[in-house]
Structure formats: structure tokens, C-alpha cells
Amino acid sequence: MEGIVVVKCGGSTVTSLTEAFFQELVELKKYGRHPVIVHGGGPVINEMLETFQVETTFVNGLRKTTPEVFQVAEMVLSGQVNKMIVEKIQEAGGQAAGISCADGPIVQAEVIDEVQLGLVGQPADTDPSLIYSLCEAGIIPVVSPVSQNKAGGRLNVNADTAAGAVAEACCAEEMVFVTDVPGVQAEGEVIPTLTKEEAKALLQDETIYGGMIPKVQAAMNCLDGHVKKVVIASGTAAEKPADGTIQGTAITAGTTPAEQKVETG
Numbered sequence: 001m002e003g004i005v006v007v008k009c010g011g012s013t014v015t016s017l018t019e020a021f022f023q024e025l026v027e028l029k030k031y032g033r034h035p036v037i038v039h040g041g042g043p044v045i046n047e048m049l050e051t052f053q054v055e056t057t058f059v060n061g062l063r064k065t066t067p068e069v070f071q072v073a074e075m076v077l078s079g080q081v082n083k084m085i086v087e088k089i090q091e092a093g094g095q096a097a098g099i100s101c102a103d104g105p106i107v108q109a110e111v112i113d114e115v116q117l118g119l120v121g122q123p124a125d126t127d128p129s130l131i132y133s134l135c136e137a138g139i140i141p142v143v144s145p146v147s148q149n150k151a152g153g154r155l156n157v158n159a160d161t162a163a164g165a166v167a168e169a170c171c172a173e174e175m176v177f178v179t180d181v182p183g184v185q186a187e188g189e190v191i192p193t194l195t196k197e198e199a200k201a202l203l204q205d206e207t208i209y210g211g212m213i214p215k216v217q218a219a220m221n222c223l224d225g226h227v228k229k230v231v232i233a234s235g236t237a238a239e240k241p242a243d244g245t246i247q248g249t250a251i252t253a254g255t256t257p258a259e260q261k262v263e264t265g
């Protein structure tokens with residue numbers, strides 16, 4: 001299916017996205033493009049775990065997911081955050097359906113390391129047919145990263161990784177990571193374009209660290225497949241120029257300079 005744009009809304013920003021952001025998503029449909037939202041919710045899960053007084057730890061940026069932690073993570077991701085985004089799209093005049101990567105199933109995942117990480121998965125197989133059906137029906141899919149466990153049950157999957165797998169499965173034209181920073185930065189400045197090779201170097205010298213690592217890794221994986229362009233950008237309207245473009249970091253497969261401004265409409 002042509003025209004799919006996967007937009008990953010990071011947990012860092014998901015509760016502060018503006019009305020204008022959702023209106024632009026809805027507008028994309030009018031231009032024959034199909035936005036697909038994959039969202040995170042790490043900070044909201046942290047708050048809920050605190051409320052329930054459940055301890056949480058991270059191993060290499062991934063949440064160690066005990067059965068108790070999983071219950072809370074799924075409730076927040078596939079319930080609270082997912083339904084909030086659906087509501088915002090509907091308020092902006094669009095049609096949306098809230099699902100998870102376990103529906104379809106869109107993503108079948110495998111346990112990474114049961115001892116170290118518990119119920120955390122990495123995508124193994126994907127099936128885009130449910131997403132295609134919703135897009136064809138004029139509905140914007142809003143997808144939580146909770147995925148089906150190939151061995152039975154469900155697994156917690158990092159939202160950047162899940163979004164990359166969805167983009168690749170749908171042969172998305174473009175993938176946008178919406179987060180709380182205006183792009184990949186070095187020495188306080190946003191880098192407008194990065195080739196995969198340049199991104200690898202920034203990972204190696206640790207200019208890219210923490211939560212930016214899975215985004216850039218997912219971007220590089222997508223670019224190895226069908227996705228032509230990946231953008232990492234801020235979701236807040238404050239950084240958005242009046243000409244309707246979004247500014248951020250465009251990561252491309254090639255070595256030629258990419259556009260500095262990325263059209264979204």
C-alpha cells in the first residue's frame with residue numbers, strides 16, 4: 001500500500017502534543033497519505049508503577065518486565081495512552097482505531113533474555129494486513145507497542161523498535177520519530193541531515209546516548225529495507241516554522257546530502 005507515514009509518538013511528549021499536531025495528522029489523509037501512529041509511554045508507565053508501588057529497573061535502556069510490571073505497562077500503553085491519542089484524533093475531526101501490535105497480530109516477538117529482561121521482546125515476524133485494512137477504510141491506526149509472544153501471551157517491546165518494525169512491514173514511505181528534542185544534537189546544535197554512516201559514528205562516540213539510541217537504530221534498520229526517509233523531530237508547535245514544514249534530523253541511507261527541510265503534507 002502506498003503513502004503510509006509511520007509516526008512514532010514518544011512517551012516523553014505524548015501527553016503534551018498540541019491540537020495542531022493532531023489536525024495536521026488528520027490533514028494528511030486529505031492528500032492521499034496514510035498516517036499510522038505507533039506510540040510509547042515510558043514516563044506514564046513509571047508514574048503508574050510508582051502509584052502501585054511496583055519497583056522498576058532498566059537494563060540497557062529496556063524495562064525489566066516482570067509479570068507484575070507487564071500488567072501495568074500493558075494497561076498504560078494499550079489502555080490509557082492509546083485511548084487518549086484516539087480521542088485527540090477524533091477531536092481533530094479524524095477517525096481512529098486504537099489497537100496494539102498484538103492485534104492482527106501485527107508483530108510477533110521473541111523473548112530477548114528472560115533472566116535479564118523478563119517479558120521483553122524483539123520483533124521477529126510482522127503482518128501489516130490489519131493496518132492496511134484500517135487505512136483503506138479511512139481510519140488512522142493508533143498502535144501500542146505491546147506485541148504477541150510467538151511462544152504464547154504478550155511481550156513488552158520498546159516503542160521505537162516496534163515503530164521501526166511496523167514501518168518496515170508496511171513499506172512506509174516515511175517514518176517520523178516525534179520526541180522531546182528538535183532532532184539529533186551535537187554540541188547543542190541540531191544536525192539537519194545524517195547518513196547512516198554518520199549516525200553510526202555518532203553512536204560509537206556516544207554523542208547519541210540513552211533514549212536516542214533505539215530511535216537511530218530503528219531508523220537505520222528501516223533504511224536497510226523499504227523506508228526511504230526517517231526524520232527525528234520535536235512534536236511541539238513552538239519549533240515549527242510558518243511554512244508548514246517540520247524541522248528535525250533527516251536520516252537517509254545514501255551518502256548524498258538530504259533535504260534540510262522535510263515536507264510532511
Ligand SMILES: Nc1ncnc2c1ncn2[C@@H]1O[C@H](COP(=O)(O)OP(=O)(O)O)[C@@H](O)[C@H]1O
Pocket residue numbers: 009010011012013040042178179180181183184185186207208209210211212213
Ligand atoms: N545526540 C542526541 N541528541 C538529542 N537527544 C539525545 C541525544 N542523545 C541522547 N538524547 C536523549 O534522547 C532523549 C529522547 O529519547 P526518549 O527520552 O527515550 O524519548 P521518547 O520518549 O520520545 O522516545 C532526549 O530527551 C535526550 O535526552
Ligand SMILES: CC(=O)N[C@@H](CCC(=O)OP(=O)(O)O)C(=O)O
Pocket residue numbers: 009010011012039040041042043045061062063073120121145156157158159160211
Ligand atoms: C521494553 C521497554 O522498555 N518497553 C517500553 C515501552 C514504552 C516505550 O518504549 O515508550 P517511550 O516512547 O517512552 O520510550 C517501556 O516499558 O517503557
